[in-house]
Amino acid sequence: SQQGEEDPQALSIQEGENATMNCSYKTSINNLQWYRQNSGRGLVHLILIRSNEREKHSGRLRVTLDTSKKSSSLLITASRAADTASYFCATLRGDSSYKLIFGSGTRLLVRP
């Protein structure tokens, strides 16, 4: 089964609102990453948080990591229609130097 599972599967919000997506995983990790995929496109790396970090910011993105609960959240503040995409968490397991395990993704729709 997949290492990362995202919640919710789909999210629809109004432009300007905040969007929160959650990810749970099963084993120890080196780091956890979030990627965005626009329809028909490849994945784009958004942000990486290491296992010894608890929170990280990048622009309108805020990621938290709780290793005791094996969970992470991605917050997008002041959402824009251009944020409409699928968002995937991916974990690099502690026993691997390369193998990312992707979650099933959250489909975000930001309504203008």
Added chain:
Amino acid sequence: DARVTQTPRHKVTEMGQEVTMRCQPILGHNTVFWYRQTMMQGLELLAYFRNRAPLDDSGMPKDRFSAEMPDATLATLKIQPSEPRDSAVYFCASGSPGLAGRTDTQYFGPGTRLTVL
């Protein structure tokens, strides 16, 4: 602006035909990944190369799939013979290991959408 390129972007073929997908990693990256994305299975790692050597192809059906890196600028994924269940989007990604030897960030190409009839 450096990016991973993949060709073809779309491929429709008939069952039993050979399919070859190509990828040009970002110049200077020495790790290459092949993924398959389907609605049912999500993103699955098929193969991993480092310095052109295949280090992990455990995710690849061995009987019909093969992956190679003839040189540092070209990675190929072949399916022979193709089957309808191979219909998916195939992504190539490249990266560069850091000091700890980990490839933390992967840069994805636009994908090849394969339809096998």
